[in-house]
Amino acid sequence: MLQRMKNPGKTRSVTVSDVAREAKVSKATAARVLGGYGVFSDKVHEKVMAAAKALDYRPNELARSMTTGKSGIIGVVVGDIENPFFSLAVRGISDAARAAGLNVILTNSGERIEAEKAAVRVLMGKRVDGLIVTPAESRDISHLRDIHRSGRPLALLDRALPGFDVDTVTVDDHEAAMRATRMLAQAGHRQMAYVTAVDSARHEYRDIEQIYTSSVRERIEGFLAVCRQTDIEAPERFVHLGATGPDETRAIAARLLSRADRPTAILASDSLIALEIFRVVRQMGMRVPDDLSLITFHNADWTSVTSPPITVIDQPVYALGKKVAELLIRRLKGETQAPERIVLPTSIIERGSVGPPLSSQ
Template sequence: MAGIKDVAAAAGVSVATVSRVLNAHPSVSADARARVLAAVESLGYRPNAVARSLRTDQTRTFGLVIPDVLNPYFTELARSVEEAARALGYSVIIGNADERAEVQDHHVRTLLDRRIDGLLVAPTDAGSPLLADAVRGGTPLVFVDRWIPGVDVPVVRSDGRAAVRDLVGHLWSLGHRRIAIIAGPDSTTTGSERVDAFREAMAGYGLPVPDAYIGQGDFRAESGRRATGGFLALPEPPEVVFAADNLMALGALDAVRARGLRVPDDIGLVAFDDIRWFVHTDPPITSIAQPTGALGRAAVRALVEVIEGRRPASVTLPARLIVRRSCGAPPGTDNVADFGG
C-alpha cells in the first residue's frame, strides 16, 4: 500500500506539501496541488485515519448506543442516523445495549476510548451516572428517543400523547370500553410517558384503568405474551390490548392465537411504534407511528451543532395514529406508515 512518502516522490514535492494538500490548506500552488492529487489517484493512496485524527483531534466518527438492535424501531432509527451522518462525512459505530444498563455503559466507555467526535444515546434507564460524567467531561452528547432527566443535553424525541388520545377516541367510536395496556419499564422515559398518556386519554372519556388492566412489560416479546395471558385469564378480560411497544404487541398476538382466539373477533390489539411487518399480519395491526427517519436526521443535525460548539434546542416531533383492522375497524381504513420519516 502506497504511503505519503510515495505520493511525495511521485508528485515531486515534499511530504509537508502532500499533507497540506490532503488537509485542504490554502498555501499550496495550483500546480503542486494538481500533481499531488494525480499521484494520490494513480497510487491509490488512502490517508491514515488514525494518524489524521491525532493531528486534527477529530475522527469524523459518531457513537450510537441503542437499547435493542433486534427491535425493528431501533434498527430503523440506526439506519436513518447512519445515512444522515454519512451524508455529512461521518461514520457511525453502533452499540447494542440489549436493554441492560451495564451493557450500555460498556459501549459508552468503549466509544469514548475510540475518541469519537460525539455520542447519540437512547438510554436503557435513568440510573447510570456514566452519561452525565461524559457530558461533564466535555463529550458532545444528544439523547434520541429516550432521555435521562437532569442531564442537560439536547433531546430529540417523539411526543405520542396526541396520538394516544386519538387512539382511545378511535376505540371509543368502535364501542370498546375495557382497554388494557402492556407498559414498558417505568425506569425509561418512554415506558412511563406512554402509561401516563394512556391514563390521561382514558380519563378524558370517563374510562377506568383498573390495576388488573396494566401489565408490566420490558419492551420484549415474551413480556407481551405473559401480560396478555394474564389479561385473558381475568373474569372480565379487556376488549382491546394496547402494547406500548411493537415487540410486546407481537408477543400479545402470539398469546391470543395460542388460546385459539382471533384478533379482532375476540380481542383487539394496538401497538406503539409502527413497523413494516404490521401491514402483513393477519389482521394488519393498528399502531402509533413515530417519525423514525426524521428523528434520526434531527439527532445527527443536533449532534453536529454540539460538536461545532453551538447549543441546539431539543426537538419534539409528533407521532400519529395509523388505523388498520386489528380493533374491528371496517375494511378500507388501512394505511401504510411513512418509514422514510
C-alpha cells in the first residue's frame, strides 16, 4: 500500500527519486512516465502515477524542459493588454492552449519595438516551445526572424508581415474600413476623420509609408480609398495620428470638434479611442449622431449600452486568438505544411450612432 511521505517540520520537495522509490521502479523509468516521453507499459504508468499522487509530487518544469526539450509553455506578446481587443484574443489563445495541455506566458509590448524585443528575449530564455506575437511594426523584425531561424514555431496575431512566411491570422481590415467609410459617405458625410493610436515624429499624417503597423495601414488605405471614390479632395488631411492614451485622444477630439471645418463623422481605430471621443462629444454639449456620427473597430461591451449605442465593426476576436493558437499547436505537434495566412471576415453592427450631417438635415 502506498504511503504519503512524512516529513514533519521539513519543506523538502518530493523528487523523481522519491516517486521511483515509492513505485519500486528505476529513476529513469519514473522520469519517463512523469515527463510523458519514452516507452513504458500501462502497468508501470499506473504505478508511477499512483506513487506521484500519494506523495503529492509537483514537477520541476525547468528540470523537465531540460530533460525533454519541451517546456509545455507558449509565449505570447501583444501590443496592449488593457485593450479589450487583446484581452479577448488572449482568452482564445489560452483556451486553445489549455485544451492541448499547454500553459501560456503573456507579455505586453506597449506597441514599442524595443519592449517587444525584450519580451521575446525573456520568453526565449524561459525555453517556451513556441511564440505568438502581435508585431508592433513591420520595418524591424530581426528578432522575429531569429525565432524563425531557431526552429521554434512562431505565429503572428492580427498583423501580417509582408515577405515573412510564417503562420498568420488576421481580419479583413482593409475591407472593413471601406465598408464603414462607405456607410458614412452614403449617409451624406464628406468631412470624415480617421483617428488612430499609431503616431509619427511630427504627429502628422503625410503618406502611408509612415505607417508600420500592418492592420492600421490596411484600415487607413481602406478609409482613403472610399474617400477618393466619393471625390473627397486630399482625404489624407482627415487621418489623425497619436491617440496613444486617454489624454492624447481627448486632446485630438477636442481640437477636431472645435474647428470651423470640424468633421461630421469619425471612424475610430479601436474602442478605447472611440470611448474618449464619445466623452468629449458629451463634454462639449454635442450629441451623437446629430452633431457627430461615430463608428469604431471592435464590439466592446460599452458600445452597446451608451445612448445612443455605437455602430461597430465586429471582429471575431476570440476566434482570432483561438485560431492562431491552433496553428501554433499544430507546429508543436510536428506538422510541416506550408505556412498559412488566414483572414477572418468582419461584420458591421448597425446601431444608433450614424446619421446624416447637420448641413443635410
